[in-house]
Every structure is written in C-alpha cells, then in structure tokens.
Amino acid sequence: MKYQDYSREQRDAELSTLWEGINKIKEKNIKLNMARGVPSPDQLDLSRKMLDILTSESDCHAEDGTDCCNYGVMDGIPECKKLMADVMGVTPDMVMVGGNSSLNMMFDTIALFMTHPVTGGTPAWSLVPDRKFLCPVPGYDRHFGVTEYFGFQMIPVPMDENGPDMELVEELVKDPTVKGMWCVPKYSNPSGISYSDEVVRRIAALQPAAADFRVMWDNAYCIHDLTDDHDEILNIFEECEKTGNIDMPIEFCSTSKITFPGSGVAAMAASANNMAVIKGKYKLQNIGYDKLNMLRHVRFFGDIEGMKAHMKKHAEILRPRFEIVLNKLGENLDELGIIRYNRPRGGYFVCVDVLDGTAKRVVELCKEAGVNLTGAGATYPYGNDPHDSNIRIAPSFPSLEDLASAMDIFCLCARIAALEKLNA
Numbered sequence: 001m002k003y004q005d006y007s008r009e010q011r012d013a014e015l016s017t018l019w020e021g022i023n024k025i026k027e028k029n030i031k032l033n034m035a036r037g038v039p040s041p042d043q044l045d046l047s048r049k050m051l052d053i054l055t056s057e058s059d060c061h062a063e064d065g066t067d068c069c070n071y072g073v074m075d076g077i078p079e080c081k082k083l084m085a086d087v088m089g090v091t092p093d094m095v096m097v098g099g100n101s102s103l104n105m106m107f108d109t110i111a112l113f114m115t116h117p118v119t120g121g122t123p124a125w126s127l128v129p130d131r132k133f134l135c136p137v138p139g140y141d142r143h144f145g146v147t148e149y150f151g152f153q154m155i156p157v158p159m160d161e162n163g164p165d166m167e168l169v170e171e172l173v174k175d176p177t178v179k180g181m182w183c184v185p186k187y188s189n190p191s192g193i194s195y196s197d198e199v200v201r202r203i204a205a206l207q208p209a210a211a212d213f214r215v216m217w218d219n220a221y222c223i224h225d226l227t228d229d230h231d232e233i234l235n236i237f238e239e240c241e242k243t244g245n246i247d248m249p250i251e252f253c254s255t256s257k258i259t260f261p262g263s264g265v266a267a268m269a270a271s272a273n274n275m276a277v278i279k280g281k282y283k284l285q286n287i288g289y290d291k292l293n294m295l296r297h298v299r300f301f302g303d304i305e306g307m308k309a310h311m312k313k314h315a316e317i318l319r320p321r322f323e324i325v326l327n328k329l330g331e332n333l334d335e336l337g338i339i340r341y342n343r344p345r346g347g348y349f350v351c352v353d354v355l356d357g358t359a360k361r362v363v364e365l366c367k368e369a370g371v372n373l374t375g376a377g378a379t380y381p382y383g384n385d386p387h388d389s390n391i392r393i394a395p396s397f398p399s400l401e402d403l404a405s406a407m408d409i410f411c412l413c414a415r416i417a418a419l420e421k422l423n424a
C-alpha cells in the first residue's frame with residue numbers, strides 16, 4: 001500500500017518503528033560511502049599488471065621510435081591516439097591525448113574559449129557578459145562547477161529516458177549568448193540513460209544563433225556496459241558531418257574507469273578547425289603529456305578489442321553491486337509510492353527520485369546513520385534541485401556486504417523522510 005493512502009495513525013506507527021530501526025543502526029557507528037563513482041579495489045586490481053610493463057630502456061619507445069621517457073609529442077604517441085580514437089569512434093587525426101583527466105581537458109577547453117575566439121569573427125566568451133550554457137538535468141556536478149567558475153549562467157534542461165528535452169534546446173539556442181551545452185550521451189551521470197538516435201540527430205541538426213556554440217560531448221561511459229545487451233548511441237561526428245555542423249561537438253573520454261582514475265589516459269576529439277585552436281594552446285601549455293602511461297595502456301590492451309574484453313571484467317564486478325541497489329529499492333520501496341529510479345545498463349550510477357521535498361532530508365538522515373551520499377541538489381546547476389527529490393547512488397566502491405547495509409539504511413531513511421513530509 002502507498003504511504004499516501006495510510007491514515008495518520010498508520011503513518012505515526014510506521015514512523016516510530018522505522019526510528020527504532022535507525023536508532024539501532026546508529027549504535028553500530030557504521031561508516032559507508034556511496035557518494036562518488038569510484039572504482040573498487042577489485043576493479044583497480046584488474047589493471048595492476050599494467051604497472052610492470054615498462055621495465056627497461058628498450059620498452060619505452062613508441063612505434064615511431066619516440067623515446068617516451070623524454071620531452072615531446074604534444075598530442076600523444078600515434079598508437080595511443082589510435083586506441084583512444086577507436087574508443088570514441090573517430091579517426092586518430094581528430095584526437096589529442098592529454099594527461100590523466102578528461103575533466104581537466106574540458107576545463108581547459110572552456111578556459112581557452114573564454115580567452116580566444118572559437119570561430120573567426122566571434123568574440124572570446126569572456127567578452128560576452130551574459131553568457132549562458134545549457135545543462136541537461138540531472139547532470140554531472142563537476143560540469144556545472146566548471147561553467148559556474150567561468151561565469152556562465154547555467155540553464156537547466158530536463159532530461160527524459162531519451163536525453164535532453166530537444167524542443168527546449170532548439171528554442172534556447174536561438175539566443176546568441178547561449179554558447180554551449182554539456183552532454184553525457186551514454187549512461188549519463190547520474191541518470192544512466194543513453195541519448196536516443198533522434199536526440200543525437202536533433203543535436204547534430206541544431207542551428208544555434210551563436211556561431212561559436214559548442215557541444216561538450218563527454219563520452220565518459222562510452223564502453224562501460226554492464227550487460228551484453230547494452231546501449232548504443234549514434235556517432236556525433238558522423239551526424240554532424242551530415243548536417244554541416246562538424247565544428248559543433250568536442251568529444252572527451254578517458255580510461256579513468258577502465259584502468260586507474262588516478263593514472264588513466266584522457267583524450268579529446270574535434271574537427272580540424274577546433275583542433276587548430278585547441279592545439280595552439282596546448283603547444284604552449286605542455287611539451288608533452290605522460291607518454292609512458294600512454295605506452296603502458298597500449299601495451300596492456302593491445303587494441304580496442306582488448307580494452308572491451310577488459311571492460312567485461314569490470315562489468316562482472318559491478319553488476320552484482322547494481323543488482324543489490326535495485327533489489328533493495330524494489331523490495332523496500334516500490335510499493336510505497338515514494339520513489340522512482342532508473343535501471344541503467346551501464347555507467348556508474350543509479351539515479352533515484354525520492355518523494356518531492358525530501359532528498360535533502362534523506363541525505364541528512366543517511367549521514368547521521370553513517371552513510372555518505374552525494375549531496376542532495378548536486379546533480380543540478382548551483383546545487384538547486386527545484387523538486388528536492390534527486391539523489392545519485394554510486395554503488396561501485398563499497399563491498400557487497402557494505403553496500404547491502406548502506407542500501408538498507410538508505411531505504412529506511414527514504415521512508416522516514418517521506419512519512420515526515422506526508423505528516424507535515
């Protein structure tokens with residue numbers, strides 16, 4: 001029966017039982033973390049052998065003879081460009097391999113466009129005082145942090161199971177001060193949805209008033225499938241080629257959640273026009289990123305097929321964790337009418353909408369009981385979730401046992417917060 005259909009007496013009785021439960025848990029002084037999408041130690045172990053690959057001087061040369069121990073090769077060694085191009089489904093000439101963080105490359109890209117015009121004839125973004133950026137919601141808090149830092153007014157665009165509301169996007173881009181849009185097209189952080197073909201085609205077909213409108217295509221979870229029956233998205237560059245918009249997207253990815261978040265390889269892909277501007281900056285910024293790490297990655301995987309086989313091992317570790325989260329939500333909350341959640345086929349998150357007006361309270365109650373969740377509101381620009389309902393659950397890091405306990409606590413807290421709200 002739904003909590004909404006309970007009588008006041010039934011709710012009060014249920015609340016006191018739930019409080020008893022949570023108070024007992026508090027006595028155990030639990031400390032569990034489901035806040036960030038961090039691979040578990042078991043996942044890191046999958047790549048640990050990579051650290052033993054380069055042991056002698058002769059191991060350290062790229063296929064074109066470059067000594068990877070020395071300076072040089074600003075955009076990445078050829079074999080790593082090829083590997084990362086295959087990850088993104090583009091050609092190596094479109095790729096620049098960077099350091100260990102794609103977020104860093106995204107930050108750098110926005111920073112570059114702030115000071116240098118993206119397209120001939122347009123002012124640098126810093127000269128546009130009321131500059132705006134489209135932010136599909138719920139979204140990735142660190143994206144929003146970057147555009148907030150650079151003084152963009154962030155415009156939330158609601159997402160459904162197909163991706164961002166394209167009717168709204170098409171309307172908003174008529175404003176020339178709208179300079180770009182964040183996209184996580186596959187297994188989106190946090191909603192787990194992948195953009196439908198129609199959404200990708202409509203993005204590619206956008207006719208923004210700003211000639212320097214850019215789509216930040218953060219394909220962070222492009223090969224991060226949990227099941228063989230996985231999502232596929234259209235290739236944004238192929239679609240933009242067809243619509244004459246090849247300069248619009250800039251794609252990003254990394255091996256943070258393939259090998260090591262602390263020491264992966266990040267890459268970006270862009271049209272020749274964009275790359276000319278981007279490399280013009282990088283060649284002043286860096287004489288060459290960590291080529292030994294690039295080489296290690298290539299030798300470890302061999303090619304994209306090796307990398308995909310490796311991702312299946314990650315999926316084996318991650319799948320039971322997602323199952324725990326989904327089963328616990330289903331068993332404890334489904335019939336109470338206080339929750340909606342996704343069933344992602346990949347990525348790192350389960351996105352939960354608790355009863356409107358209770359997300360902050362759920363996060364607070366969980367914290368008091370020893371479970372750390374991503375802050376309520378973090379999935380919206382300025383931390384402002386208008387419904388106070390969205391919570392991102394990151395199941396990857398805790399052990400199976402800890403995750404089950406954390407989810408029991410989460411479910412108890414969601415129920416308490418819902419009853420308090422309904423009683424208010």
Ligand SMILES: Cc1ncc(COP(=O)(O)O)c(C=O)c1O
Nearest residue numbers: 101102103140184189220254256
């Ligand atoms: C959508 C998205 N983009 C980027 C990142 C960070 O990537 P990187 O480690 O390559 O900086 C994350 C990490 O959680 C993410 O979820």
